[in-house]
Amino acid sequence: MKILMVDDDVEITKAVETIITSLGHDFQFTNDPREGLKLIREQDQDMVIMDLSMPEVSGIDIVHDLAKDGKIKEKKIVVLTASAAGDEELKDLVGLGIHSFLKKPVDIDAIINKIEEIESS
Amino acid sequence: MAKITSSFTGKLIFMVMILSLVPLLIAGTYLYSVEIENEKESLKKRLESLSGVGAQNVGLWIEEKKITVDGIAKNNAIIADTKKLFDPQISEEELFKSRFNIQKHFSTSINQYDWLEELMIIDPKTGKVVFTTGLSSFPDSLEGEIHYEEAVNRKVGMSEVYSSKSPIKNELGQFERGVPTLLISAPIRGEVGLEGILTARINVFDINPTVKNFLTDFTSADLYLVNSDGYFLTSSAFPQTLIEMELIEKRAELELLVIVPETKQFTKIFQEKNPSITTSILQGYADYRGIPVVGALTMVPGTNWSYIAEVDEKEAYYQIELLQFWLITAFGGMGILTAIIAVIASRKLINPIKQLTTSVKEIQDDSTEFEINPTILKSNDEVSVLASALKNQMNIIEKDKKQLLEFKIALDEAAIVSILDMNERIVFANERFCETSKYSRDELLGKNTKIVNSGYHNPSFFKEIKKDLTSGKTWRGEIKNKAKDGTFFWLKSTIIPVLDEEKKISSYINVSTDITEQKIREETLLKSDQEKSITIEKQLEELKLVEKQKDEFVAMMSHELKTPLTPIKIYSTSLRRPKLLGDLNEKQMSAVESIVFNTQRLEKIVGDLLDAQKLELGKMKFDKKETKVDELMEMMFRNLVSQTKEKGGQIINHTSEKITINTDSSRLAQVLTNLINNAIDFIPKDTGKIEIKAEKTTEGVLFSVKDNGIGMTSETQKKLFKKFFQTDTSVKRKHGGTGLGLAICRGIVEALGGRIWVESQEGKGTNFYFVIPEE
Numbered sequence: 001m002k003i004l005m006v007d008d009d010v011e012i013t014k015a016v017e018t019i020i021t022s023l024g025h026d027f028q029f030t031n032d033p034r035e036g037l038k039l040i041r042e043q044d045q046d047m048v049i050m051d052l053s054m055p056e057v058s059g060i061d062i063v064h065d066l067a068k069d070g071k072i073k074e075k076k077i078v079v080l081t082a083s084a085a086g087d088e089e090l091k092d093l094v095g096l097g098i099h100s101f102l103k104k105p106v107d108i109d110a111i112i113n114k115i116e117e118i119e120s121s
Numbered sequence: 122m123a124k125i126t127s128s129f130t131g132k133l134i135f136m137v138m139i140l141s142l143v144p145l146l147i148a149g150t151y152l153y154s155v156e157i158e159n160e161k162e163s164l165k166k167r168l169e170s171l172s173g174v175g176a177q178n179v180g181l182w183i184e185e186k187k188i189t190v191d192g193i194a195k196n197n198a199i200i201a202d203t204k205k206l207f208d209p210q211i212s213e214e215e216l217f218k219s220r221f222n223i224q225k226h227f228s229t230s231i232n233q234y235d236w237l238e239e240l241m242i243i244d245p246k247t248g249k250v251v252f253t254t255g256l257s258s259f260p261d262s263l264e265g266e267i268h269y270e271e272a273v274n275r276k277v278g279m280s281e282v283y284s285s286k287s288p289i290k291n292e293l294g295q296f297e298r299g300v301p302t303l304l305i306s307a308p309i310r311g312e313v314g315l316e317g318i319l320t321a322r323i324n325v326f327d328i329n330p331t332v333k334n335f336l337t338d339f340t341s342a343d344l345y346l347v348n349s350d351g352y353f354l355t356s357s358a359f360p361q362t363l364i365e366m367e368l369i370e371k372r373a374e375l376e377l378l379v380i381v382p383e384t385k386q387f388t389k390i391f392q393e394k395n396p397s398i399t400t401s402i403l404q405g406y407a408d409y410r411g412i413p414v415v416g417a418l419t420m421v422p423g424t425n426w427s428y429i430a431e432v433d434e435k436e437a438y439y440q441i442e443l444l445q446f447w448l449i450t451a452f453g454g455m456g457i458l459t460a461i462i463a464v465i466a467s468r469k470l471i472n473p474i475k476q477l478t479t480s481v482k483e484i485q486d487d488s489t490e491f492e493i494n495p496t497i498l499k500s501n502d503e504v505s506v507l508a509s510a511l512k513n514q515m516n517i518i519e520k521d522k523k524q525l526l527e528f529k530i531a532l533d534e535a536a537i538v539s540i541l542d543m544n545e546r547i548v549f550a551n552e553r554f555c556e557t558s559k560y561s562r563d564e565l566l567g568k569n570t571k572i573v574n575s576g577y578h579n580p581s582f583f584k585e586i587k588k589d590l591t592s593g594k595t596w597r598g599e600i601k602n603k604a605k606d607g608t609f610f611w612l613k614s615t616i617i618p619v620l621d622e623e624k625k626i627s628s629y630i631n632v633s634t635d636i637t638e639q640k641i642r643e644e645t646l647l648k649s650d651q652e653k654s655i656t657i658e659k660q661l662e663e664l665k666l667v668e669k670q671k672d673e674f675v676a677m678m679s680h681e682l683k684t685p686l687t688p689i690k691i692y693s694t695s696l697r698r699p700k701l702l703g704d705l706n707e708k709q710m711s712a713v714e715s716i717v718f719n720t721q722r723l724e725k726i727v728g729d730l731l732d733a734q735k736l737e738l739g740k741m742k743f744d745k746k747e748t749k750v751d752e753l754m755e756m757m758f759r760n761l762v763s764q765t766k767e768k769g770g771q772i773i774n775h776t777s778e779k780i781t782i783n784t785d786s787s788r789l790a791q792v793l794t795n796l797i798n799n800a801i802d803f804i805p806k807d808t809g810k811i812e813i814k815a816e817k818t819t820e821g822v823l824f825s826v827k828d829n830g831i832g833m834t835s836e837t838q839k840k841l842f843k844k845f846f847q848t849d850t851s852v853k854r855k856h857g858g859t860g861l862g863l864a865i866c867r868g869i870v871e872a873l874g875g876r877i878w879v880e881s882q883e884g885k886g887t888n889f890y891f892v893i894p895e896e
Binding site for chain 2: 082111
């Protein structure tokens with residue numbers, strides 16, 4: 001499965017890369033949200049794991065931008081957030097077409113379950 | 122005073138005028154209505170006679186035609202020759218001779234009468250034309266036609282005017298189809314019976330002179346004849362207009378309907394026609410051209426034709442309008458004349474009174490001497506009595522005036538006095554006002570009271586004063602004013618609104634005392650107080666800022682802590698997962714488990730910090746919805762039963778009733794979990810017992826979590842719900858936790874509108890209670 005991760009924190013992307021590549025998936029990541037948006041738009045992925053609070057361009061900005069042309073649902077975006085924001089805000093994002101969300105700190109089992117869920121759908 | 126005399130004169134003039142004008146007006150109105158009625162009656166008579174005589178003339182015209190036709194039918198030669206026409210045994214030669222004779226006879230008649238166009242003989246048995254002088258061809262029998270049937274019954278009959286089917290002569294003598302024409306039939310009677318029917322075709326245009334040639338002095342008279350369907354039988358007086366209006370193509374006869382062009386309704390006069398009497402309408406109505414007219418209508422005797430005489434309304438009412446004009450002019454002139462006489466007469470009557478008032482006016486002008494023209498006093502009439510009474514009264518007033526002056530001097534000495542007019546302009550200022558304000562009297566008089574405004578008071582302050590005064594109340598208070606040299610002075614004022622005879626405010630009297638020195642002392646005291654409070658406010662603001670910075674720091678730290686926790690958790694849970702990063706030995710696995718466990722602890726602390734922070738800032742969001750409390754309690758029980766068993770204790774749910782409230786169920790569950798987890802921490806191993814319950818009370822739903830744990834002192838109970846409080850370090854070590862749990866519980870319960878408390882005795886267990894209101 002082709003998986004893209006967008007998160008400004010290098011340690012998190014490194015950890016997830018180690019695990020997911022050892023599971024045999026095609027994993028790509030970026031720590032630059034602008035680059036992330038470009039990759040989501042230009043390439044095909046089976047799943048996108050994305051942080052919300054990032055400098056300059058936030059995950060919320062990216063979701064709103066993708067929601068404009070209606071292709072957001074095909075992208076299977078799983079939002080990964082440490083934000084203290086309320087559940088309301090996350091529900092709004094689900095309304096805009098993201099696949100689901102996971103809260104930081106997340107354990108690997110939850111990520112693997114999510115991948116298996118999307119793989120089997 | 123001049124005002125009073127003039128109004129008196131005015132009243133007198135008014136009365137004289139009423140007395141003389143009322144009869145004039147009544148007479149005028151009476152004359153006016155009688156004259157107008159007469160004029161209208163005359164108009165009605167003229168119109169009705171026009172239509173009445175006209176209709177009679179048309180009747181005579183018809184009668185003449187009938188008699189003439191009947192005369193021809195009664196001619197012996199015609200009778201004899203007609204008989205031969207129908208004799209079957211007659212020879213061809215005899216028949217030709219008879220036809221020749223009839224032709225000759227008929228030609229003579231046609232030449233004799235202009236209106237006679239054609240003569241025919243009809244077979245009385247079949248109704249078919251057997252002889253004609255013209256071109257008329259009636260392919261069908263005339264049977265059923267009224268004029269023919271009348272003739273068969275030995276009478277003279279007349280048809281309706283109709284459009285000819287074959288070409289006949291029109292009004293210009295040219296042959297044309299569809300020309301209006303008319304038939305008259307008479308019986309040709311022999312010695313024994315009916316020999317035939319003589320039918321004559323009449324030139325309808327011949328009727329026009331009879332209808333129209335009338336001697337009438339109406340220049341706009343329009344006289345015309347219409348049939349029962351409302352079609353014109355004569356020409357109109359305005360053929361050109363009608364062609365322009367596209368109402369007719371060739372002629373009015375049988376083309377034009379007597380309808381109003383705009384409404385397509387029959388004209389009013391035609392609608393109201395009455396066969397027995399002459400109908401007339403004097404109220405202007407629209408005629409077939411749409412022009413307002415008045416008119417009369419009479420039915421022509423022996424027919425259903427209407428003779429209508431109409432005159433333009435303008436012309437008909439010209440005389441009446443002229444009369445109206447002259448009557449109004451005449452009465453108007455008389456009215457003005459009466460008014461002039463009334464004015465002159467009143468002046469003469471009022472002159473002595475005027476002289477008296479001139480004397481009275483002098484009192485106003487402040488001349489101390491009051492003198493009355495001796496001629497008035499001598500005249501010995503009502504006016505002179507009035508004058509001497511007035512003189513006595515004046516002497517009394519003079520005394521009062523002196524007394525008042527004395528009061529005024531006393532007041533001037535004691536107080537600052539000013540008088541303002543309605544527009545708050547200074548009309549009087551006493552010596553002390555001038556001294557205090559440092560303005561001269563000339564500078565003050567006529568100026569708005571704003572001249573001494575210090576700008577110290579709000580506009581609303583003056584509005585309040587004005588509100589009191591305009592409602593008639595006396596205002597008392599202190600006002601800060603500004604003197605000419607820019608210094609301020611305080612006045613303690615009493616302002617009294619002065620009412621005139623009509624109870625309206627005419628001026629304001631302001632009596633004040635100077636309280637400037639007292640005020641300066643007060644202000645000095647006030648200033649030092651204010652300075653103190655400003656310092657306190659500043660300190661408070663600084664404190665708030667520090668508090669805010671603290672809040673922001675904690676929020677940011679909680680968020681930042683989660684980020685490094687994430688890779689730690691991912692790596693440690695990956696190591697724990699079999700085969701993912703290679704399998705671990707038992708010791709390694711136990712170490713990893715410990716990392717995972719402590720990561721979770723750290724995570725909970727961060728979560729608690731965030732919750733406490735949100736509660737502190739009032740930023741925690743609550744999602745209230747219908748919550749089934751009994752089901753929630755059952756869920757709490759199930760979720761925590763295994764955890765309690767691990768510790769060797771038992772948990773019992775005592776909730777026995779169904780309870781539904783509107784609240785945030787997940788926050789409620791958070792409070793319960795927190796309290797139960799606390800209890801699990803403190804119950805003794807193996808004999809521990811936790812009882813939970815929810816029940817309805819008047820205050821709301823009462824939740825309780827009871828344990829048989831170590832309990833606590835009343836000292837501890839007091840501090841229990843404070844942030845970062847824990848019983849003691851040993852407990853802390855034993856049970857872990859941040860010391861935020863109970864503070865969060867209290868925050869949530871209070872935010873949901875309830876309250877939380879604890880009952881406990883050392884060594885005998887602890888009961889936590891909280892109440893959540895139903896709504």
